[in-house]
Amino acid sequence: MSRQLSEQEQIRRDNLQAIIDLGLSPYPSPSFPINANAKDIKANFTPEKPEGYQEVILAGRLMSRRIMGKASFAELMDSTGRIQIYVSRDDICPDEDKTLYNTVFKKLLDLGDFIGIKGFAFFTKMGELTIHVKELTLLSKSLRPLPVVKTDAEGQVHDAVSDPELRYRQRYVDLVINPDVRNVFRQRTQIYTTMRNFLNERGYLEVETPILQPLYGGAAARPFKTHHNTLDMTLYLRIANELYLKRLIVGGYEGVYEFSKDFRNEGMSRFHNPEFTQIELYVAYKDYEWMMSMTEELMEKIAMDLYGTTEVQVGENLINFKRPWKRYTMYEAIEHFTGTDISNMTEEQMFAFAKSIHVEVDKSMGRGKIIDEIFGEKCESHLIQPTFITDYPVEMSPLAKKHRSKEGLVERFEAICNGKEICNGFSELNDPIDQRARFEEQLELGKRGDDEAMVLDEDFLRALEYGMPPTVGIGIGMDRLSMIMTNQPSIQDVLFFPQMKPEAT
RNA sequence: GCUCUCUUAGGUUCAAUUGGUUAGACUACCCGGCUUUUACCCGGGGGGUAUUGGUUCGAGUCCAAUAGGGAGCACCA
Numbered sequence: 001m002s003r004q005l006s007e008q009e010q011i012r013r014d015n016l017q018a019i020i021d022l023g024l025s026p027y028p029s030p031s032f033p034i035n036a037n038a039k040d041i042k043a044n045f046t047p048e049k050p051e052g053y054q055e056v057i058l059a060g061r062l063m064s065r066r067i068m069g070k071a072s073f074a075e076l077m078d079s080t081g082r083i084q085i086y087v088s089r090d091d092i093c094p095d096e097d098k099t100l101y102n103t104v105f106k107k108l109l110d111l112g113d114f115i116g117i118k119g120f121a122f123f124t125k126m127g128e129l130t131i132h133v134k135e136l137t138l139l140s141k142s143l144r145p146l147p148v149v150k151t152d153a154e155g156q157v158h159d160a161v162s163d164p165e166l167r168y169r170q171r172y173v174d175l176v177i178n179p180d181v182r183n184v185f186r187q188r189t190q191i192y193t194t195m196r197n198f199l200n201e202r203g204y205l206e207v208e209t210p211i212l213q214p215l216y217g218g219a220a221a222r223p224f225k226t227h228h229n230t231l232d233m234t235l236y237l238r239i240a241n242e243l244y245l246k247r248l249i250v251g252g253y254e255g256v257y258e259f260s261k262d263f264r265n266e267g268m269s270r271f272h273n274p275e276f277t278q279i280e281l282y283v284a285y286k287d288y289e290w291m292m293s294m295t296e297e298l299m300e301k302i303a304m305d306l307y308g309t310t311e312v313q314v315g316e317n318l319i320n321f322k323r324p325w326k327r328y329t330m331y332e333a334i335e336h337f338t339g340t341d342i343s344n345m346t347e348e349q350m351f352a353f354a355k356s357i358h359v360e361v362d363k364s365m366g367r368g369k370i371i372d373e374i375f376g377e378k379c380e381s382h383l384i385q386p387t388f389i390t391d392y393p394v395e396m397s398p399l400a401k402k403h404r405s406k407e408g409l410v411e412r413f414e415a416i417c418n419g420k421e422i423c424n425g426f427s428e429l430n431d432p433i434d435q436r437a438r439f440e441e442q443l444e445l446g447k448r449g450d451d452e453a454m455v456l457d458e459d460f461l462r463a464l465e466y467g468m469p470p471t472v473g474i475g476i477g478m479d480r481l482s483m484i485m486t487n488q489p490s491i492q493d494v495l496f497f498p499q500m501k502p503e504a505t
Numbered sequence: 506g507c508u509c510u511c512u513u514a515g516g517u518u519c520a521a522u523u524g525g526u527u528a529g530a531c532u533a534c535c536c537g538g539c540u541u542u543u544a545c546c547c548g549g550g551g552g553g554u555a556u557u558g559g560u561u562c563g564a565g566u567c568c569a570a571u572a573g574g575g576a577g578c579a580c581c582a
Binding site: 004005006007008009011064066067068069070071072073075084086088089090110111122124125126128130144145146147148149150151152153156158159160161162163164165166168169173177219220221222262264266267269270271272273276278420421422423424452475476477479480490491500501502503 | 515517572
């Protein structure tokens with residue numbers, strides 16, 4: 001239970017006790033009536049028109065302090081940013097008792113403490129906008145030292161915390177000291193807001209479906225397994241919500257969507273976290289051509305809402321989400337990047353071709369899998385600007401409707417951007433007899449040892465048998481999309497609390 | 506799961522020559538000085554090699570194992 005306190009932590013605890021001994025509360029209860037924030041004051045205060053800034057009340061963390069005898073400068077950070085404050089002894093201690101300044105402010109406050117101030121805005125001789133403090137209140141004591149990050153006059157950041165382990169394990173610290181990180185997560189929320197508004201305006205219904213499922217389905221992945229005590233049954237954490245949303249289309253809604261936290265018991269990497277979020281959207285009486293157009297419009301809107309332009313800098317690449325995007329069928333993409341048209345090849349010819357261009361294939365792979373391998377190896381990473389790839393092999397897509405005219409293919413698309421898939425959609429298979437046959441093929445794969453093969457969902461088939469209108473669906477990986485839209489290299493940078501191994505104790 | 510790589514003041518960012526005195530610097534922290542400073546400044550002070558073992562006269566440095574992080578491969582979104 002007891003932990004060896006560092007020197008700095010011990011000093012802060014001593015300061016805490018000293019504050020209590022002075023009769024002050026280090027953690028007071030009453031509301032503190034803020035009427036201003038740092039950003040607004042910086043944006044709008046001018047000495048010529050000081051109205052409205054003569055009695056501002058701010059609260060936030062004390063982030064730096066420069067004490068010069070009876071006067072001091074310090075920085076206060078609220079949720080909008082930092083602002084300098086000027087604290088002079090005789091202003092905050094007009095009477096004989098100078099304890100608040102000499103003892104509390106100078107000695108007992110520490111960097112990171114929350115304080116509240118009341119005062120007026122002015123510019124110092126050095127031209128720095130500052131709040132002249134008339135009243136000072138301690139709002140909450142900080143018992144651990146924060147890293148001190150400083151920015152100099154040229155805007156250079158010094159001593160920025162760069163250790164990813166500390167940033168991810170103690171995200172609260174990362175957020176306190178790195179304003180850019182706070183902004184990334186604001187942007188992530190902005191993306192959600194844009195999508196909700198966009199979809200709600202079109203009349204689609206945001207819904208919630210089970211996370212704990214008796215059967216997992218809707219994707220090819222290994223699930224997390226858990227157990228319900230009262231029912232004494234195995235439950236799975238969902239790997240997708242697709243089959244539930246389609247049941248709702250059967251039920252009569254014509255457009256439903258859900259931001260779905262999904263769980264897949266697989267490897268972790270820069271692009272994979274065991275729990276992740278995707279939005280799935282299903283719209284009745286539409287097809288995949290329609291959904292591609294809607295996706296372009298939505299993505300363009302997301303970029304515009306974030307940056308006011310359709311162009312987004314992602315690493316080395318400037319990506320333009322402006323409509324319309326390039327569209328290739330999968331065969332066209334392969335021909336484009338390898339120079340060979342494989343659309344009429346037999347499985348044997350394809351196998352030989354894959355070998356010839358050094359794509360790893362083995363005899364267990366069927367035609368569809370070979371095509372997928374060639375595409376993944378030779379095409380995907382070259383697609384930087386947003387591009388739709390359409391018409392996938394039927395073997396890879398057990399929930400997608402067969403192509404209206406092309407044998408062996410389904411009406412499916414993926415959007416590729418910055419060399420990575422950002423969404424996946426298709427005209428939904430609504431023929432219950434075909435769907436049953438596809439599930440049975442999956443069961444065969446499962447028997448052959450494919451631990452990601454889908455399981456047969458009788459209840460879902462029953463729903464389809466009642467009839468589902470022609471429907472198109474899409475899933476968009478929200479974490480991946482956030483990475484691109486906020487220019488972050490790792491999924492851990494767009495998740496507040498990425499999964500980590502436990503800390504050593 | 507496999508390969509490579511990293512871990513230095515118990516807040517951070519970085520040094521330390523082929524293995525060679527008592528492991529340094531800035532900031533933070535503590536003490537002192539200063540009423541418009543600004544990465545404030547000036548003077549003084551305490552605190553460290555992830556863990557465990559090995560090689561060596563001598564290890565932050567070389568080797569091994571463990572823990573954690575990062576990158577890549579495989580699987581996937």
